[in-house]
Amino acid sequence: MPELPEVETILRGLVPVMEQQVIVHVDMNRTDLRWPLPTNLPAQLKGQKICQLNRRSKYLLIQLACRKSLLIHLGMSGRILIQSETRNSPSTQRRPEKHDHVAFYMGSGTKIIYNDPRRFGYIDIFPTSTINQHRLLTNLGPEPIGKPVGGHFNTQYLVRICKNRVASIKSILLNQKMIAGLGNIYVCEALFRAGIHPSRQAGHISAQRIRKLVPIIQQVLHDAIDAGGSSLHDYRQANGELGYFQHRFDVYNRENEPCRNRGCTATIERIRQSGRSSFFCPRCQR
DNA sequence: ACCACTACCTGAAGGC
DNA sequence: TGCCTTCAGGTAGTGG
Numbered sequence: 001m002p003e004l005p006e007v008e009t010i011l012r013g014l015v016p017v018m019e020q021q022v023i024v025h026v027d028m029n030r031t032d033l034r035w036p037l038p039t040n041l042p043a044q045l046k047g048q049k050i051c052q053l054n055r056r057s058k059y060l061l062i063q064l065a066c067r068k069s070l071l072i073h074l075g076m077s078g079r080i081l082i083q084s085e086t087r088n089s090p091s092t093q094r095r096p097e098k099h100d101h102v103a104f105y106m107g108s109g110t111k112i113i114y115n116d117p118r119r120f121g122y123i124d125i126f127p128t129s130t131i132n133q134h135r136l137l138t139n140l141g142p143e144p145i146g147k148p149v150g151g152h153f154n155t156q157y158l159v160r161i162c163k164n165r166v167a168s169i170k171s172i173l174l175n176q177k178m179i180a181g182l183g184n185i186y187v188c189e190a191l192f193r194a195g196i197h198p199s200r201q202a203g204h205i206s207a208q209r210i211r212k213l214v215p216i217i218q219q220v221l222h223d224a225i226d227a228g229g230s231s232l233h234d235y236r237q238a239n240g241e242l243g244y245f246q247h248r249f250d251v252y253n254r255e256n257e258p259c260r261n262r263g264c265t266a267t268i269e270r271i272r273q274s275g276r277s278s279f280f281c282p283r284c285q286r
Numbered sequence: 287a288c289c290a291c292t293a294c295c296t297g298a299a300g301g302c
Numbered sequence: 303t304g305c306c307t308t309c310a311g312g313t314a315g316t317g318g
Contacts, residue, residue, distance in 0.1 A: 002311060002312090003311060003312090006311075034294075034295095034312090034313085034314090058311095058312080073312085073313095074311090074312090075294095075295095075311090075312060075313085076295090076296095076310065076311055076312055076313095077295090077296075077297090077310080077311080077312095078311095099296085117295080117296050117297065118294085118295045118296050118297085118310090118312095119294085119295055119296080120294070120295070120312060120313080121312090136313095136314095165288085165289095166288085166289080167288075167289060167290090171289080171290085174312095176312090176313075183311055183312070184310090184311065184312090185311065186311095230311080232310080232311065274289085274290055274291070275290085275291065275292085276310095277309085277310090
């Protein structure tokens with residue numbers, strides 16, 4: 001479940017321990033994730049220096065000096081943990097866990113562990129020159145925050161993609177071809193802040209209200225990144241710390257709890273939309 | 287083109 | 303205690 005803010009938080013944790021470092025060894029315990037991992041991944045990575053880490057949508061991209069790039073997606077339950085070199089006794093170290101699928105050993109002694117119980121995640125390696133043709137990246141829409149990538153995310157864009165759509169605004173915002181990086185939590189939160197009901201047909205919302213949504217989406221994402229992401233179930237930052245944004249949810253996971261808007265006495269409701277839960281205030285969101 | 291739905295997989299939580 | 307059902311942060315692929 002890591003959405004954009006969680007992946008951004010992990011990226012920021014990995015930069016200081018991976019950038020400019022050499023991968024001295026890779027352990028791969030299983031290759032049957034969402035798609036089979038490249039079986040020669042450890043051999044391809046061994047001895048390679050990392051130049052730069054980036055994020056595109058919910059994907060981590062790790063550029064190597066050998067002109068190849070590593071792509072990592074965390075699916076629903078993926079985690080990345082950093083085990084720093086320590087002189088402490090082995091008993092204080094984290095024990096290997098059941099779903100540790102890949103471990104990267106850095107020249108500094110730091111170990112980076114990819115753990116994913118549901119195995120909906122994926123790791124790939126490919127020539128950096130072909131990155132714009134990667135099948136998982138080519139159909140992504142614009143980045144909602146940061147430097148424009150994949151097009152400009154602005155009011156004209158959002159108004160254009162909503163025009164004449166019969167699909168709900170919820171499903172438009174969740175669609176990675178439209179906006180890259182939003183997931184169930186942050187779509188629910190953004191629609192609450194915007195006062196828009198998740199079931200409302202995108203094409204029936206006034207352009208004025210759609211325009212308002214753009215800075216709100218950006219603010220929700222920035223707020224979550226500032227809080228270190230959201231820790232639900234087992235998500236942690238790469239340094240093992242929990243994120244804190246879940247304490248600031250207005251609607252997500254708050255069914256039957258009071259609406260947080262001043263003066264509103266309604267309680268948060270949950271509905272099912274295309275197989276996923278949507279949380280909203282029936283009074284504040286129309 | 288667009289849209290809703292399924293499948294993939296494991297584990298946690300709740301009801302009986 | 304255990305068995306069963308439901309639900310979970312994502313998304314490619316399908317079929318209407």
